[in-house]
Every structure is written in C-alpha cells, then in structure tokens.
Amino acid sequence: MQKRHMTGIISSLFALTLLLAACGDGGSNVAIGPPASETNSASQLILDAYGISEDDYSQYQEGFGDAADGVQDGNIDVSIGILGMPAGSIESLHASSGDVKLLGLSDDAVAQIEENSGYNQFTIPAGTYDFQDSDVNTVAARAVLMGSMKTIDEELGYQLAKIMIENADENTHAQSEQMTLENALDGSEGLPIHPGAKRYYEEQGLTVDNEVAEISADESSRKSELVLGTGSQGGTYYPLGGEMANVWNNHLDDVNVTNTETGASVENLSSIRDGSMDLGMTVNVPALDAMNGEGDFEDAQVDNAAFIGHIYPEIVQIITRDATGIESIEDIK
Numbered sequence: 001m002q003k004r005h006m007t008g009i010i011s012s013l014f015a016l017t018l019l020l021a022a023c024g025d026g027g028s029n030v031a032i033g034p035p036a037s038e039t040n041s042a043s044q045l046i047l048d049a050y051g052i053s054e055d056d057y058s059q060y061q062e063g064f065g066d067a068a069d070g071v072q073d074g075n076i077d078v079s080i081g082i083l084g085m086p087a088g089s090i091e092s093l094h095a096s097s098g099d100v101k102l103l104g105l106s107d108d109a110v111a112q113i114e115e116n117s118g119y120n121q122f123t124i125p126a127g128t129y130d131f132q133d134s135d136v137n138t139v140a141a142r143a144v145l146m147g148s149m150k151t152i153d154e155e156l157g158y159q160l161a162k163i164m165i166e167n168a169d170e171n172t173h174a175q176s177e178q179m180t181l182e183n184a185l186d187g188s189e190g191l192p193i194h195p196g197a198k199r200y201y202e203e204q205g206l207t208v209d210n211e212v213a214e215i216s217a218d219e220s221s222r223k224s225e226l227v228l229g230t231g232s233q234g235g236t237y238y239p240l241g242g243e244m245a246n247v248w249n250n251h252l253d254d255v256n257v258t259n260t261e262t263g264a265s266v267e268n269l270s271s272i273r274d275g276s277m278d279l280g281m282t283v284n285v286p287a288l289d290a291m292n293g294e295g296d297f298e299d300a301q302v303d304n305a306a307f308i309g310h311i312y313p314e315i316v317q318i319i320t321r322d323a324t325g326i327e328s329i330e331d332i333k
Contacts, residue, residue, distance in 0.1 A: 027057035028077040028324070028332045031067030034232070036296060038265035038283045039064070042139075042316055043080045045117055046329065049109035056333045063263075065234010068093045068319075071100075077324045078103070078332060082141070082283060082314045084175040084236040086128050090319060094131050099322035102129070103329055104136040113139050118285040122315055138318070142187025142284045143237070143311040146269065147194055149304045151226070151278045153217040156255065157196025160279075161309050163251045165204075170247050173240040178312035181206070186310040187284035191291060194306035213306035228259045229268030229280040237264055237281045240311070266296050273302040280305070283314050 032047075033039025040061065047053075060067065060076055068089050070076030081087070094100035102124065105113070110121045122140035126132055145164070147157060161184075168179040181204055192213040201208055228245055231237030241259040248257045257279070262268055268280030269290040286296060293301030320326045 028326060029058045029060060029070075029075065030332055031060040031062045031064075031070060031076050031079040033061065033067075033080065033082075034063050034263045035061050036266045036270075037063075037263045038286045039080060039082050041266075041286065041296065042082055042117075042119065045113050045119070046080065046105065046109065046316070046318075047332075048116075049105075049112040050329050050332075052329070052332055063232030063234055064089060065232050068234060071319060071321060072097055074321075074323070077326060078318060078320045080316065080318050081235065083317050084143075084178075084240075084312050085124060085315050085317070086174075087236065087317060088174075089234050090129060090317065093319070094129065097321055100129075100131055100319055101322060102132060102136045103318040103320060103326070105138050105316075105318075105329065107137070109329070110137060110139055118288060119316070122313070124315065124317070138316045140313050140315040143281060143314045144187040144191070144284050144287060145308045145311055146191075146272060146280050146282055146287060146305045147308045148272050148275075148278045149194070149213050149215040149217060149306050150275065151217050151223055152194060152196070152215070152306075152308075153219040153222055154194075154196040154199070154215065155219050156217070156222060157194040157215075157306075157308060158200045159196070159252060160248065161194075161197040161200045163248055164244065164309050165200075167247050167251060170250065171240075171243045173243045175236060175240050175312040176243065179309070183310050185210075186313075187287075188307045188310065189284075190288050191284070191307040194308050197306075197308045210307065215306065222255070223278065224254060224256060226255060226257045226278040227276070228257050229262045229264075229271055229277045230259050231262060231264035231281065233261055235264065236312075241281055269297070269302050269305060270300070272305045273300070279308075281311060 032043035064081035119139040230241030265282035271277035289295035290302035
C-alpha cells in the first residue's frame with residue numbers, strides 16, 4: 001500500500017512538472033534550439049524582429065528532432081529550425097500528424113534580420129513540401145565545413161576538399177547534391193581558407209580571394225583518428241555528417257573520420273578552438289562571429305579554424321500545426 005501511495009505521489013509530481021513547463025510565463029510553447037546553438041541565436045533574431053520577448057512565450061531549448069516530437073505530441077506549438085530543404089524531419093512529422101504548416105516571415109522582419117546578421121532573404125517555393133500550397137518567405141545562410149589549423153595539414157585539407165566535391169555522388173543524403181565545384185566557396189566570405197583547400201579549388205579554376213590560414217599542422221605528425229562535429233540526430237548535420245565521414249573513409253589512407261552528435265555550430269567551433277574536435281559543420285554566420293570574437297564568441301575568439309568547403313544552404317524553417325490555431329509569428333504571444 002505504501003509503495004503504491006509513493007508511486008502515485010511521484011506520478012503526480014511528474015505531471016505537475018510537465019504542466020508547469022508547458023505553461024511557462026505565457027503565450028505559446030516555442031522550441032528555439034539548444035543553448036549555444038545557431039538555431040537558438042537565429043530564433044532570438046526572429047523573435048526580436050517581431051518584438052516578442054521571453055515573457056511572451058514559453059521557451060523550449062530542444063534540438064529540432066526532439067522539438068518535432070513535441071510538436072507531434074502537442075506539447076510544443078512552434079519549432080524553429082535551420083535545415084536543408086526539403087527537411088526529412090518535417091516530412092516525417094507531416095506524415096504522422098497530417099496538419100503541418102510553415103510560418104513565413106514578413107518583409108519588415110526579414111529586413112531587420114538582414115540588417116543585424118549574416119542571414120539573407122530566401123523563398124521556400126510552393127510545393128517544396130506536399131502540404132505547402134504557396135511560397136514561404138524566410139531567411140537563409142550557408143552550412144560550411146571548418147577544420148582545425150592545428151590538426152589538418154595542407155595535404156589532408158586538400159584531400160578533404162577534393163573528396164567532398166569529386167565523390168559527392170557516393171553520398172546518399174539529399175543535401176550532398178549541393179556539394180559542387182560551382183558552390184564550393186559559398187559562405188566563405190570573410191573566413192580564412194585552409195591552404196590545402198585553396199590549392200584544390202585553384203587547381204579546378206576557381207578564384208580564391210580569402211585570407212589564407214597559417215596552419216601549424218604537419219603531415220609527419222598527422223592524427224589517424226579525426227572527429228567531425230555535426231548536430232542533433234533529428235537535424236540535417238548528423239546524418240549528412242555520417243555520410244560525409246563514410247565517403248572520406250572510403251578514399252583517405254591511414255585516416256579515419258568519426259562523426260559525433262553535438263549542439264551544432266557554436267559547440268563545434270568552440271570544440272575546434274579547444275582541441276577536442278578536428279572538423280566541424282557550422283552555419284557561416286557563427287563562423288564569422290567566431291573568427292571575430294563577436295556574438296556567442298565575445299571574449300572567446302576562435303583563431304585556429306579555417307574554411308574547407310561549402311556544404312549546403314541553411315534555411316530557417318518555422319513549423320506549427322493547424323491544431324494550434326497559430327497563423328503567423330505574431331500569434332506566438
């Protein structure tokens with residue numbers, strides 16, 4: 001009897017905890033991305049553009065995969081993600097719920113975001129998703145690969161860039177179609193480029209105007225195991241990074257690349273700085289902040305990372321369900 005009584009109390013306390021988390025300070029339940037992630041930073045830019053403060057909604061700092069589960073369950077009303085297009089996680093959510101919709105950004109909001117960040121206007125064309133009947137106005141940046149100047153020597157940087165481009169057809173992820181020579185330098189503006197990557201791109205006829213990183217890595221002391229920072233399993237980085245690692249491992253001699261789940265851009269850049277990662281996938285916007293010691297990297301500048309290549313366009317996608325009654329960002333309040 002006592003055990004049953006305690007179980008009941010614990011269950012009640014758990015239910016109360018969930019209720020309090022869901023209620024928050026008021027407004028809608030909004031997933032804004034993990035702490036210290038670029039999704040989190042972009043979410044703040046968007047909400048600021050609409051004059052929405054933390055008191056106006058209940059904040060959930062979840063990766064997009066967990067957030068999508070919350071949207072499916074009805075515990076989260078709106079989820080903001082930075083994803084490739086189309087995003088498999090959004091397609092899966094709609095297949096399960098049947099009433100997913102994308103929320104667009106107003107022209108004024110886009111203008112304010114462009115003025116205060118490296119994001120630019122982007123249109124998600126009608127029909128990108130089965131449920132999408134019209135164009136959706138949003139913003140986008142670029143996913144890029146950064147490498148440690150301390151562990152990626154010139155020849156290895158050359159091979160990483162070369163294999164990314166020339167063997168992209170072996171990568172089964174949909175976003176690998178963006179890994180082309182034509183796109184190779186997209187998102188590199190303002191970033192130092194790895195000398196090995198520069199050599200490869202110039203051999204292919206591209207003009208590289210970036211500052212060249214001064215690497216300290218040496219081929220004679222090259223590591224046999226490299227760590228690639230990706231993102232959460234529900235996002236684009238993790239599965240795409242796994243495919244990238246497989247392709248590299250099929251073509252690199254004496255080097256093995258292992259992808260690891262992380263909080264994405266900011267964590268990956270910080271980990272390269274601190275020496276616990278060799279390669280990192282990141283949005284170009286926080287990469288610029290990292291190089292300049294700004295934003296999340298104020299007083300924590302990253303001075304040992306260099307651009308290796310463009311991966312794919314990073315598109316801010318904001319989802320909700322018809323069941324929430326939310327028609328626009330303004331309705332979050």
